[in-house]
Structure formats: C-alpha cells, structure tokens
Amino acid sequence: MTNLIDIDTGDAAKFRLIGQNVLNYRCAVPYTSEISLGDLLVVRDTRKEITFYAKVTGMQHASNFADANWDTRPHTGHFYNLGEDVFLLLEATPLGYLDEEGRFRKPKTIPTKFSQIRPAEEEDFVFLNDYMGVIEVGLVRNGTGTIQSAPVGLHPHDLTQHMGVFATTGMGKSNFMKVFSASCMKTRPFGLLMVDPHGEYLKGRAGPTGGSNPGLTHYKTARDGLAIFSTRNEKEIRDYGASTLSIAYDDFRPSDLYPIFDFSEAQTEILETIGDLSGSRMIDFFGSTDFTEDWYESYSGAQHETARRLKEFHETSLRSVKRKLEILTRQNSFFRRTGSSVQAIRSALEKSQVVLIDIPGMREQSELFILSLLTRTLLNERRNDGFGADDDTPPGQILIAIEEAQRVLGPGRGTAVFRECAMEGRKFGIGLCVITQQPKNIDPRILAQINTYVVLGLSDKSDRAMIASSAKQDLTPLDGEIQTLERGEAVISTLSVPFPISCRIHAFDAYIKRPTMQKTDPIRDGLRNSF
Numbered sequence: 001m002t003n004l005i006d007i008d009t010g011d012a013a014k015f016r017l018i019g020q021n022v023l024n025y026r027c028a029v030p031y032t033s034e035i036s037l038g039d040l041l042v043v044r045d046t047r048k049e050i051t052f053y054a055k056v057t058g059m060q061h062a063s064n065f066a067d068a069n070w071d072t073r074p075h076t077g078h079f080y081n082l083g084e085d086v087f088l089l090l091e092a093t094p095l096g097y098l099d100e101e102g103r104f105r106k107p108k109t110i111p112t113k114f115s116q117i118r119p120a121e122e123e124d125f126v127f128l129n130d131y132m133g134v135i136e137v138g139l140v141r142n143g144t145g146t147i148q149s150a151p152v153g154l155h156p157h158d159l160t161q162h163m164g165v166f167a168t169t170g171m172g173k174s175n176f177m178k179v180f181s182a183s184c185m186k187t188r189p190f191g192l193l194m195v196d197p198h199g200e201y202l203k204g205r206a207g208p209t210g211g212s213n214p215g216l217t218h219y220k221t222a223r224d225g226l227a228i229f230s231t232r233n234e235k236e237i238r239d240y241g242a243s244t245l246s247i248a249y250d251d252f253r254p255s256d257l258y259p260i261f262d263f264s265e266a267q268t269e270i271l272e273t274i275g276d277l278s279g280s281r282m283i284d285f286f287g288s289t290d291f292t293e294d295w296y297e298s299y300s301g302a303q304h305e306t307a308r309r310l311k312e313f314h315e316t317s318l319r320s321v322k323r324k325l326e327i328l329t330r331q332n333s334f335f336r337r338t339g340s341s342v343q344a345i346r347s348a349l350e351k352s353q354v355v356l357i358d359i360p361g362m363r364e365q366s367e368l369f370i371l372s373l374l375t376r377t378l379l380n381e382r383r384n385d386g387f388g389a390d391d392d393t394p395p396g397q398i399l400i401a402i403e404e405a406q407r408v409l410g411p412g413r414g415t416a417v418f419r420e421c422a423m424e425g426r427k428f429g430i431g432l433c434v435i436t437q438q439p440k441n442i443d444p445r446i447l448a449q450i451n452t453y454v455v456l457g458l459s460d461k462s463d464r465a466m467i468a469s470s471a472k473q474d475l476t477p478l479d480g481e482i483q484t485l486e487r488g489e490a491v492i493s494t495l496s497v498p499f500p501i502s503c504r505i506h507a508f509d510a511y512i513k514r515p516t517m518q519k520t521d522p523i524r525d526g527l528r529n530s531f
C-alpha cells in the first residue's frame with residue numbers, strides 16, 4: 001500500500017502526484033514546504049519515462065483525518081502528529097512534457113499516479129533557452145527568486161502580430177517599456193515607434209524615493225539604435241542629439257482629426273466628403289472661409305470645387321470643423337505649413353531604430369494626432385506599395401506603441417486607423433504594442449488579434465478576466481498568480497514559448513549597465529580569445 005507517510009528518505013519523496021485529471025493536477029507535499037503560486041513543478045514519471053512540467057495555481061491545507069474539526073479542537077497539537085498525515089494540497093496546471101528528443105509537447109497524457117514531484121531547479125529551465133527570442137526583458141521567476149541562467153526574451157516575429165502590455169499604474173509598465181526599448185536599441189529587430197509626452201522615456205523621471213531613474217538616452221552604448229524627434233528648444237535638441245519634430249500641413253488628412261475631437265454626424269460627413277483633400281488645401285479653405293449664412297453664393301476663394309462639394313452642409317457644422325482646425329494649428333507648434341520629419345521618421349524606422357517622438361508638456365490631443373497621422377501614413381504607404389506581397393517576412397517591420405490604448409481602441413468608439421492596424425497591420429509588417437491599465441475597455445476583437453501578452457499586476461477582477469479569456473494560451477488557471485504579482489513581476493504569454501512564463505522584468509537602470517548590454521568589440525574579443 002502506498003501512503004503519504006514517508007517511506008523513502010529525503011524530502012523529495014514526500015512530493016507525490018495524487019490526481020486529478022489531464023488538465024489539472026493535485027499533489028500532496030509536506031505542510032512545511034516553501035512553495036509559491038506560479039512555481040514550476042517537475043513531475044518525474046519513472047514508469048512512462050517522461051518528465052512532465054506543471055505550474056502551481058492553488059494551494060490549501062489538508063489532512064487524512066476523518067474528524068472534520070480535528071484542527072480546531074483544543075490541544076490539537078498534542079494529539080496529532082502533523083508530520084505524517086497533515087500536508088499541503090497543491091493544484092497545478094500541466095504545461096507539457098519533454099519527449100525523448102528534448103522537444104516540449106502539449107500535455108495530452110497524465111503522469112502515473114504517485115509520480116514523484118519536486119520544485120524545479122536551475123537546470124530544469126535550460127530547455128527554455130531554445131524557445132527564447134533576442135529581445136531580452138527579464139529572468140524566469142520561480143518562487144520568490146529568479147533563475148539567473150534563464151533569461152526571458154521575446155521573438156521579433158511574434159511582436160509584429162501585436163503585443164499587449166497590461167498593468168495597473170505603478171506596477172512597472174514604464175520600466176518594462178524602457179527595458180524592452182533598450183533591448184530593441186541593442187539588437188535592432190524592427191523599428192519601434194513611441195510617442196513620449198512626459199519625457200519619461202527620453203530622460204527618465206525621479207522615482208518615488210528620489211533615486212536615479214534613467215531614460216533611453218542614458219543607454220549610451222546603443223545610442224545609434226535611437227532616433228529622437230523633439231519639440232524642445234534648440235539647445236536641448238543639441239544636447240539630446242535629437243532632430244526637430246515638424247509635421248507639414250500636407251502630411252495631414254481630414255481623417256487624422258477623428259481621434260482628437262468629437263464630431264457630430266454632419267461634421268463626420270463633411271470630413272468624409274473632403275477625405276481626399278490635401279492637408280494644406282483643407283486648412284487654407286477652412287481658414288479663409290467664414291461660413292456665414294449664404295457663404296457659397298459670395299465665395300471668391302481659389303477652391304471652387306471644394307466649396308461646391310460643401311455647399312449643402314449647414315454653416316454651423318462647417319464652422320465647427322473650422323474651429324477644430326484652428327485649435328489644431330494653434331496648439332501644435334510642430335504642425336507647420338512646410339518642413340516635414342515624416343520621411344526621416346520612416347527611414348529611422350526602416351533602419352530598425354527606436355524612434356522617440358518627444359513632445360514634453362503637450363496635450364493628449366497632440367500625442368494622439370501624431371500617433372494617428374504616422375500610423376495612417378505608414379499603413380497607407382505600405383498598402384499602396386504592395387508591401388510584403390511576395391515575401392513572408394519582409395524586412396522593415398515596425399511596432400507602434402500606444403500608451404493608454406483604451407483611448408483609441410475602445411469598443412464602438414475606436415478610431416478607424418488603429419482598428420485597421422490591429423486587424424490588417426500584420427500584412428504590412430506593422431504591429432501594435434497596446435499598453436493599457438484597463439484591458440476591459442479595449443475592444444475584445446482587438447484583444448483577440450494580440451499574440452503576445454505581457455501581464456504585470458492587474459488589480460481589477462474584470463480586467464484579469466478579460467485578459468484570461470483573450471490570450472492565446474489559457475491564462476484562467478493563473479488568475480491567483482496574476483493577482484499576487486508584485487511590482488516588476490510579469491506573466492508573459494507569447495506564441496513561440498510553449499507555456500506562459502513567470503518573469504521578473506529587469507530593472508532598467510541596472511540592465512543598461514550590464515556587461516552583456518555593452519558593445520562587443522570583435523577585434524578585442526578576437527585578441528582576448530587567441531592570447
């Protein structure tokens with residue numbers, strides 16, 4: 001008969017698989033075990049000669065005593081021998097098993113009952129290295145520690161199928177984005193476009209304790225992987241090695257107004273009617289026309305065709321569009337009649353640089369304006385050029401980061417250009433990096449398009465439920481782990497890695513100082529190796 005009293009020597013022998021089914025394991029482990037949610041367990045089935053892996057998703061105290069109140073009676077501790085019949089009952093979700101060739105397979109079978117279980121050790125994670133990509137973001141986490149020899153890296157080809165970064169405020173989203181960007185600056189896997197309205201990514205910001213909190217410009221070794229377009233003054237632009245940001249009227253199209261203003265049905269119709277008009281012609285037309293009651297009869301400007309198309313619309317609707325255009329041109333100093341950075345931004349992205357659009361102190365409307373204008377321009381150009389028509393993974397892939405993405409990807413009120421990019425961007429080598437603390441406010445059809453989920457702490461239950469139901473790998477059993485994530489910890493689910501990985505994201509300031517983040521010098525390395 002097999003029982004839970006230790007018949008073998010050594011603690012490991014007390015870890016036994018006792019149930020439950022192919023999708024959910026139960027194991028009994030000593031009640032003193034130091035084990036945490038998210039820990040990896042190794043299940044060694046000596047009969048089938050297979051090693052299974054499982055992740056701890058729940059735990060509770062349990063015992064073999066028939067008396068349901070044994071543990072609440074007075075003096076319990078004197079009468080019961082805790083070591084033998086009292087144990088921790090773990091719930092674990094199977095991740096898969098390693099076959100004879102060392103390939104990781106889906107868990108289609110169940111380990112033999114009473115197979116031995118042990119917490120994974122450093123060498124158990126070695127096989128994961130084969131699945132990791134070049135964009136390093138952290139280390140595999142097990143229990144409360146990390147596995148130093150198991151870095152977590154994302155694959156570039158997964159990311160152009162969109163990435164989501166989900167975090168309640170303060171859980172380490174900015175730190176994650178900086179670590180991710182630094183790895184992109186070093187390895188140059190694709191062009192990464194980020195709009196930085198607070199200078200946070202450019203130069204960092206003081207931490208809550210006033211400590212150092214650097215930005216991407218502090219990662220000097222890979223500075224050539226960063227291109228900055230900025231609205232700062234000339235001196236600061238020189239100091240940061242940036243270029244002046246300039247968007248020309250002709251870069252603009254009427255549809256770029258949608259994400260920044262609310263429009264009535266009539267105003268939307270106006271924008272649709274002149275959808276093909278160049279930016280400068282639209283701005284000139286609306287700027288020079290007053291839209292009084294009988295404006296069309298007295299129109300003496302140069303754009304008769306535009307005037308004819310708009311003559312049926314009510315003057316108040318036309319005046320409202322005019323006011324919005326005035327606000328746009330007045331509030332965005334970088335928006336000018338001539339001079340455009342768009343060509344330089346495109347070419348930096350195609351050279352796989354991280355492109356930072358630095359607009360400190362500007363309003364949310366400016367951020368959304370630039371983001372939507374650039375997304376539309378890149379998407380349309382590639383569509384018209386037949387990008388990728390005869391190549392599966394053409395060069396020049398681009399990832400566009402959208403902070404607080406619920407502003408532009410909410411259900412029903414999402415703006416066409418970002419929606420289009422989420423649905424079709426992949427065909428044109430353009431992926432979205434959707435960053436939000438409210439995934440429940442993102443259109444579920446868009447979440448369903450995202451293939452890489454980086455989940456930092458999410459305190460809201462409905463946000464977690466939304467994530468769990470949309471991710472490609474089932475994250476439902478990991479709800480307990482996600483709920484208890486600490487700042488800087490993440491669960492990462494991505495296509496190339498066979499199961500969701502528990503990860504500790506590197507701290508950015510320490511990460512950029514690592515020897516591995518410094519430039520390798522082939523001549524010096526060669527000399528070192530040969531002498």
Ligand SMILES: Nc1ncnc2c1ncn2[C@@H]1O[C@H](COP(=O)(O)OP(=O)(O)OP(=O)(O)O)[C@@H](O)[C@H]1O
Pocket residue numbers: 167168169170171172173174175176207208213487488489504505506507508
């Ligand atoms: N992986 C990590 N390792 C060490 N420290 C971290 C890590 N992640 C975040 N921190 C620290 O926690 C603090 C908050 O992190 P961060 O600014 O990235 O949070 P956030 O989610 O972006 O917050 P907010 O939404 O307010 O911008 C910072 O001081 C940061 O240095």
